[in-house]
Amino acid sequence: MTTTPEEMLVALEPWIAKHRRTAWFPDVLDNDATSTGSAFSGIPLLLKGEDWPTCKSCGNPMESMLQLDLKALPTDRYGTDILQLFYCVADDTCEGGWEPFSDQTSLCRIIRAKDTQPATTNLNRFPTKTIGGWTAMEDSPSSAEHERLGLKFDYHFKDVPFQPMEFWCPELGLHFVGPKFINFLEANVGATHLDKLGGWPHWIQGSEYPACPKCGTEMSLLMQIGSEDNVPFNFGDCGIGHVTQCPKHQDVVAFGWACS
Ligand SMILES: [Zn+2]
Numbered sequence: 565m566t567t568t569p570e571e572m573l574v575a576l577e578p579w580i581a582k583h584r585r586t587a588w589f590p591d592v593l594d595n596d597a598t599s600t601g602s603a604f605s606g607i608p609l610l611l612k613g614e615d616w617p618t619c620k621s622c623g624n625p626m627e628s629m630l631q632l633d634l635k636a637l638p639t640d641r642y643g644t645d646i647l648q649l650f651y652c653v654a655d656d657t658c659e660g661g662w663e664p665f666s667d668q669t670s671l672c673r674i675i676r677a678k679d680t681q682p683a684t685t686n687l688n689r690f691p692t693k694t695i696g697g698w699t700a701m702e703d704s705p706s707s708a709e710h711e712r713l714g715l716k717f718d719y720h721f722k723d724v725p726f727q728p729m730e731f732w733c734p735e736l737g738l739h740f741v742g743p744k745f746i747n748f749l750e751a752n753v754g755a756t757h758l759d760k761l762g763g764w765p766h767w768i769q770g771s772e773y774p775a776c777p778k779c780g781t782e783m784s785l786l787m788q789i790g791s792e793d794n795v796p797f798n799f800g801d802c803g804i805g806h807v808t809q810c811p812k813h814q815d816v817v818a819f820g821w822a823c824s
């Protein structure tokens with residue numbers, strides 16, 4: 565019988581290793597807004613003849629919050645085109661941008677480089693941060709996903725509401741009783757809340773993967789954008805945003821965020 569939370573983590577390592585994913589932190593450079601590659605608030609590529617996208621709610625130009633040249637990433641899993649996220653930061657009464665596919669106060673899309681040209685003016689409000697490279701890190705699933713990945717929790721609701729009291733890892737034949745184990749698990753096995761490419765989403769209100777409108781497949785994380793990390797913006801109250809992509813349709817992307 566395992567007696568300490570540290571020993572619990574060692575015993576659980578095969579399960580943790582199975583779900584470990586590589587994610588990448590963006591290495592950003594503060595520079596002039598001249599980039600047409602990967603950047604936060606860089607001068608974006610626009611479709612030929614297209615005006616800078618505006619918010620359908622307030623009419624202001626939306627921020628080019630993120631542009632990624634997908635062929636220049638450290639992984640090829642997201643395709644070879646250009647990912648863009650425009651998002652309204654002009655008016656805090658513009659609501660609804662939290663919902664994937666809402667497209668009122670945001671525009672999340674994949675475009676082909678050959679169809680584009682750089683915008684001729686910079687209508688961003690935030691300073692450009694060009695993404696000059698990526699630093700790999702190991703990421704683990706958010707505690708909101710531990711149950712669906714095979715851990716079983718028991719809550720003892722009658723005695724202590726909302727605090728799990730014991731958990732099992734059936735595939736390893738492990739069972740731990742007491743909140744100290746669960747708190748240690750949550751503190752040590754989770755997804756980083758910082759901006760990152762790939763890895764596991766840091767969920768605030770439970771797992772919220774959108775479904776692809778074309779095929780119904782659960783979409784997966786492409787890029788996480790946290791409040792006030794590389795983008796000087798607060799999604800609600802310290803919320804975290806997620807750009808997701810259908811693993812079968814690389815042109816289907818969405819942006820949503822949640823806060824506590
Ligand atoms: Zn707006």
Ligand SMILES: [Zn+2]
Nearest residue numbers: 776779810813
């Ligand atoms: Zn799909």
